[in-house]
Amino acid sequence: MTKAPVRKPVPATRSTVSLKLLMAVTGLLLVAFLFAHMTGNLKLFVGPENFDHYAHWLRTLGTPLLPETWYLWIQRAGLTVALIGHIAAATILARRARKARPVRYAHRPKVQGSYAARTMRWGGVIVLLFVIYHILDLTTGTVNPAGGDSEPSARVIADFAPGRWYVTLFYTLAIVAVGLHLRHGIFSAVRTLGQRSPRGERRARQAALVLSLVLVIGYLSVPFAVLTGLVG
Amino acid sequence: MDIQVRVWRQDGPSDKGRMVSYDVKDISPDASFLEMLDVLNEKLILDGDDPVAFDHDCREGICGMCGMMINGVAHGPERATTTCQLHMRHFSDGDVIDVEPWRAAAFPVIKDLVVDRGAFDSIIQAGGYISAPTGTAPDAHATPVPKADADAAFEAATCIGCGACVAACPNGSSMLFTAAKVSHLGLLPQGQPERDSRVLDMIAAQDEAGFGGCTNAGECTTVCPKGIPLTLIGRLNADYRNALRKG
Ligand code: HEM
Ligand code: FES
Numbered sequence: 241m242t243k244a245p246v247r248k249p250v251p252a253t254r255s256t257v258s259l260k261l262l263m264a265v266t267g268l269l270l271v272a273f274l275f276a277h278m279t280g281n282l283k284l285f286v287g288p289e290n291f292d293h294y295a296h297w298l299r300t301l302g303t304p305l306l307p308e309t310w311y312l313w314i315q316r317a318g319l320t321v322a323l324i325g326h327i328a329a330a331t332i333l334a335r336r337a338r339k340a341r342p343v344r345y346a347h348r349p350k351v352q353g354s355y356a357a358r359t360m361r362w363g364g365v366i367v368l369l370f371v372i373y374h375i376l377d378l379t380t381g382t383v384n385p386a387g388g389d390s391e392p393s394a395r396v397i398a399d400f401a402p403g404r405w406y407v408t409l410f411y412t413l414a415i416v417a418v419g420l421h422l423r424h425g426i427f428s429a430v431r432t433l434g435q436r437s438p439r440g441e442r443r444a445r446q447a448a449l450v451l452s453l454v455l456v457i458g459y460l461s462v463p464f465a466v467l468t469g470l471v472g
Numbered sequence: 473m474d475i476q477v478r479v480w481r482q483d484g485p486s487d488k489g490r491m492v493s494y495d496v497k498d499i500s501p502d503a504s505f506l507e508m509l510d511v512l513n514e515k516l517i518l519d520g521d522d523p524v525a526f527d528h529d530c531r532e533g534i535c536g537m538c539g540m541m542i543n544g545v546a547h548g549p550e551r552a553t554t555t556c557q558l559h560m561r562h563f564s565d566g567d568v569i570d571v572e573p574w575r576a577a578a579f580p581v582i583k584d585l586v587v588d589r590g591a592f593d594s595i596i597q598a599g600g601y602i603s604a605p606t607g608t609a610p611d612a613h614a615t616p617v618p619k620a621d622a623d624a625a626f627e628a629a630t631c632i633g634c635g636a637c638v639a640a641c642p643n644g645s646s647m648l649f650t651a652a653k654v655s656h657l658g659l660l661p662q663g664q665p666e667r668d669s670r671v672l673d674m675i676a677a678q679d680e681a682g683f684g685g686c687t688n689a690g691e692c693t694t695v696c697p698k699g700i701p702l703t704l705i706g707r708l709n710a711d712y713r714n715a716l717r718k719g
Contacts (some may be wrong), residue, residue, distance in 0.1 A: 246680070248680075252716060256684070261684060261709075261713065331686075337644060339574055339682065339684075340683055341577065344575065345544055347541075347543055347570035348544040349543070358642065427661075432688070433710075434710030436703045438703055
């Protein structure tokens with residue numbers, strides 16, 4: 241007995257597997273950015289001047305081949321396209337998954353599977369909200385107490401001052417969300433790209449855990465250093 | 473032992489369906505789960521009620537017919553075990569056990585616990601074959617197969633198509649099933665001519681049947697009665713990427 245198709249056929253480029261490939265590639269690109277960005281942040285430990293110098297250097301990067309700030313804008317455009325592709329694919333796949341199970345189970349224990357794998361979608365949405373806030377805070381300075389015309393280090397130090405503990409709290413939650421997303425995401429991306437040996441699977445899971453931990457610790461070290469007065 | 477089962481009752485595909493509680497008394501701990509349902513059905517028939525419809529055939533764990541969700545776990549609490557091979561000794565006296573059909577758009581309920589798994593057939597029809605020349609059977613050693621490949625292909629071939637992977641998947645995806653079939657043939661020399669079209673066509677059929685996409689959550693392997701490994705999904709992904717590249 242063969243069944244009538246439930247869904248209209250889609251070209252191979254929009255199959256569930258192809259959409260996952262897009263998510264894997266864009267996701268790993270974003271991960272690469274997160275590591276570069278973290279390295280820049282850690283310069284605050286060398287000194288606020290070093291950090292500000294780095295921020296200015298980002299604007300002159302690529303000169304004289306490119307006019308000033310062009311490199312930065314190209315990178316921003318690339319990251320935006322990657323993020324949009326990632327979220328678009330995630331949304332299409334989430335809707336397909338929802339339609340694939342129209343009737344829920346009456347009894348469904350939550351114990352199976354990893355927490356990280358179960359929270360990919362909501363975790364991703366939290367990360368997106370954070371990214372928007374983060375740009376308004378530290379890139380444009382719109383919602384930053386030091387304002388947009390201040391030096392980057394001044395913005396960071398004003399941001400995580402002890403009186404603004406709620407900002408640090410939100411930042412911490414968002415970074416933990418990123419860590420959880422990548423704990424499953426990095427492994428998942430490697431698998432989506434074709435990893436298929438049991439040994440490779442163990443390594444991919446370990447790498448995902450270690451890389452996510454490094455990111456979480458690296459990103460949280462800055463606000464906590466400001467909060468405790470170690471920097472600033 | 474005395475237990476209570478709460479079973480999904482649904483008269484037909486268009487009926488809304490509901491959970492109904494039944495007391496089942498004096499069940500031997502050595503009875504299989506299906507035998508427990510048999511006892512319940514005998515009582516229902518004596519009482520003039522409609523027996524609970526459920527699929528089964530071999531009752532030996534090899535045909536893949538007997539899938540059902542037991543307390544929210546496909547094929548129940550025992551690992552690598554089909555429902556027909558699950559015994560009541562894994563439950564305790566006085567337990568309340570919830571029994572539901574596989575839930576997936578691609579597997580509509582026919583009646584009670586019976587679902588239509590024809591969607592798996594459409595995936596198989598799309599690419600689960602090889603083109604073999606007809607005529608006398610070739611000599612067994614005509615096409616040598618490396619031992620490691622033969623073992624891996626055999627492991628994939630143990631999939632009995634029961635649908636537990638779909639039932640357990642948070643996305644209602646049949647990736648583990650499709651990956652087992654793609655790998656089974658793709659690992660063997662006889663499967664090479666259609667290797668690219670097979671993976672593309674089977675994934676297209678899977679999408680078209682209304683299954684969700686894989687998020688590598690691994691729920692499928694956990695409940696698979698044959699322990700089909702998650703790594704096969706990586707193999708499918710690699711084959712798919714190769715096939716896409718070749719266009
Ligand atoms: C810093 C930003 C982000 C990074 C670095 C990132 C990274 C990744 C990676 C590497 C994957 C694995 C791809 C694969 O499974 O093959 C992934 C999956 C996913 N991401 Fe993201 N992501 C980010 C933001 C987001 C956002 C904003 C959303 C949603 C609004 C999102 C939703 C998802 C979903 C739903 C998955 C698939 C879940 C799964 O495979 O189990 N991500 N992400
Ligand atoms: S009835 Fe055949 S596998 Fe259970």
